[in-house]
Amino acid sequence: MDSIRVIPLGGVGEIGKNMMILEKDKRLLIIDAGVKFPEGDLLGIDLVIPDISYLLENQERIDGMVLTHGHEDHIGALPFILDQLNIPIYGNRLTLGLVKAKLSENFSAADDIKLQEVSPGEKTSIGNFTVELIRVNHSIAETCALAIFTDLGPIVYASDFKFDQTPVDGIVADFHRLGEIGDMGVLALFSDSTNAEVEGYTFSEKVVGEKIEEVFISSRGRIIVATFASNIHRMQHVFDAAQKYNRKVAITGRSMINNCQIAHELGYLNIPEGILVELRDISKLENDQIAILTTGSQGEPMAALTRMARNDHRQISVHPGDTVLVSASPIPGNERVVGDTINRLYRLGAKVVYQSISGVHVSGHASREELKLMCNLVKPKYFIPVHGEYRHLYHHARLVEELGIKKENIFLLEPGSILELKADKGEIVGNVDMDRVLVDGLGVGDVGNVVLRDRRMLSQDGIIVVVIILDEEKGHIIGGPEIITRGFVYIKESEELINEAKAMLENVLKECQEKDITKWSSIKNRIRKALHNFVYQKIKRNPIILPVIMEV
């Protein structure tokens, strides 16, 4: 009996690290391989990537990977994954252009990777799968939904999308093809849940273009525009407005410069002749001839706009008369740092234009009315809300219930869930063991819960190191206790506390000797316990206490 298995490795019950496996006749097709940016409790972690153990165990069964679009949360894990999996990658021109740039930067074996360009609208065989890319809209150009044709009917994978009726590149979503596939009897629809709580329609990117133009019309000084480095349409707005109102454009921020170049080379960004200037040359221009495109719309500590706001950008200092446009909304968790950047820019005298006071950003994700339209076009039997926290998936599920999708045919998955879809029935039949994989510097997976717990404790109250030296033969204490702290108290002002602690520990150690306690673990435990109690009682803090015993 025919059946399809669905195994998400990420992107359900969370925003980011989108990766999905479809399994048919024992063959695997992978969709996307994204990263997730770490949440607040993942101290020191740079990225979270999907756990691909299941893929490694079933490597010979993989036919390939197809990419929906070029955002980090859909392609960012490739450098980590292609290290271990040698599989062909399919995607459209822009997506693969961004992948190539990413791989050549991060990955020595980049040349060995087979990248296969696919045009929207044409059917492509990926091993045993037949896949078609279907144009939708999103905050990066050439985003596609996927149709995967199976004996049980097509599966539609509507990764991140919106329906923009007046898109910047003029290419509206392929409503007709979605409807046509809908008439074939779609087995399952996977659909973007990011904005499942937002009523109505998401505004067109065109609205942002108009707002940006307004700023160009009304500003006499320099204009600095910060946005996501991947938002090529947003960049286009800036180039268009600059041309219309006689400004040159300089670009700052590495990712912005790179993406601009890639999008330009591949024909996705129209940069008018002679409009680009080097940042170092803008001083030769009048203020009202300057527009600057920059990274830092999320208040990232090292990004160009953040540096400008802190007044430590090497080439640009913000001053009265400048207008700064923050053309992005803060990703949840970034509200404070973005707010801080805005406050600093105001303090420097700039006029700041940002989302909460004007419409200089629109979401790239479909709101509730568009989600309904997608579902009504595709008319699936089974529905799997993806790309959202649990509450988004929940609301998306309730939404399509209203459209007539049966509750028992809607599946809220977790990473690792195994969903089996048959013609008559879908059910979760088990799950693949799954862990998140943390990337910290060059280390992938070497930081786990123990290290994170320690970092958390260290971040709260610091560490006290206690060193004692024992006589190798008799086990007598011949040095210490020496106390060193970091992140605990400002030592010069707390000498008394440390001295008291030392005296207290000397007594503890004396007691150990008197009672003939020589086992290192016992001595360490006593030190830890005594010092913990002492410190907590004195100043209600709970630092990590690290006793070190040495022998000579």
Added chain:
Amino acid sequence: MDSIRVIPLGGVGEIGKNMMILEKDKRLLIIDAGVKFPEGDLLGIDLVIPDISYLLENQERIDGMVLTHGHEDHIGALPFILDQLNIPIYGNRLTLGLVKAKLSENFSAADDIKLQEVSPGEKTSIGNFTVELIRVNHSIAETCALAIFTDLGPIVYASDFKFDQTPVDGIVADFHRLGEIGDMGVLALFSDSTNAEVEGYTFSEKVVGEKIEEVFISSRGRIIVATFASNIHRMQHVFDAAQKYNRKVAITGRSMINNCQIAHELGYLNIPEGILVELRDISKLENDQIAILTTGSQGEPMAALTRMARNDHRQISVHPGDTVLVSASPIPGNERVVGDTINRLYRLGAKVVYQSISGVHVSGHASREELKLMCNLVKPKYFIPVHGEYRHLYHHARLVEELGIKKENIFLLEPGSILELKADKGEIVGNVDMDRVLVDGLGVGDVGNVVLRDRRMLSQDGIIVVVIILDEEKGHIIGGPEIITRGFVYIKESEELINEAKAMLENVLKECQEKDITKWSSIKNRIRKALHNFVYQKIKRNPIILPVIMEV
């Protein structure tokens, strides 16, 4: 020549730690003494309080302190301040009730503090100052603006406020008195800027009451309502709805229980006879007879709702059929933890009602139209926007400019600014040296930038401790290098790395001996530098490196 000096100790250019000094004829009046909850970069810090060095230096010149309302960001610093300053405190009944409870909990000398109750509408002498409390609305009952009468005209201090035309307690703001004072020729208006970016009017608290009632009408299972423990009107809604729809109310969360009791005793909260039940007794009731009031609306890790969501509340486990109402909006920075709580509650099967999907919360702060009304009622010569980040102050300033306040008469202050107001001219004449004071456990001010920097580094990449033992006489190395790490890598999986590091350090130390380098600081520097380079090259991390040298 008469003049008034204004010195904010906090609450300008920041949200929280509101505290203001007015200085007239060398005498000081203090308004409020609030705390600020620490931002993300203040690792391990519990509270930030104003730096009161200036008050300590001028103690004999202080006439007293008057409080506008009972929120933490206006009274929370009192236990720390009254320790050092013996001054009389003035405020209305509810505010002082909350202060009393706070002091008796935190403060041994609570009984010695002179608390003087003042009724709104009556003029009170505080030393050389004449002060009148004027009723406004806010998210805590009996919030007042202040009028301080001076020879140069009255000063109006409109601390946190909104104008609620249908308030829960029936007491609308005293528009008439504000207008009357406005006609006296007001010298200066200080006004709440929190919502200076929000267009229109803030909704009435009544709207929330209606929404809460809707939930009571439509729910069959238990109803759990989380809100701020200080929002007495919100609690009143819950008691009212519970009475109307035949539910008992149980309360969980220490601050909620305390505030409920104080507000009830002082007559601000009407708790219908027999409606309160102990939490442990709710199991005797049917689900549709139960309403639970709880803390945790901000996702605070130890609060009752957060525990319920994590399934580790001792008395309540959330299950399908329960409706949870999160009647608050996340304070900036808390979005993620609040979202996490909501996701967990959904996963447990509860229905969750929260602000982004329904109107179960309204702000306590005036929006732009109300800010205009306040300014037009009071008609001040000078305007000082307070209670906001810089961008809020900035927009508030632009707003009142539109009303005809002259730009040169508007002052955006920073903590410590000294603003001098004369009949003909106001100007910033200098500033008081000012630091923020950090509270961590029982320590006040013993954590500064060095400790915070260490905590930040520790939180990102952990610590490596290197211990070596020298021979006291000859300075030879007779023990170590011993390497211990915390928060760096999971040691069992990284043994090789640590062993390599050890071998590398042995060479460094050998070199030291060969070159006869015996100065401890030089040896430590070499260890630090070599290990830093080694670790960064190997895995691109940057832990704190702590060399410890012992001698025996």
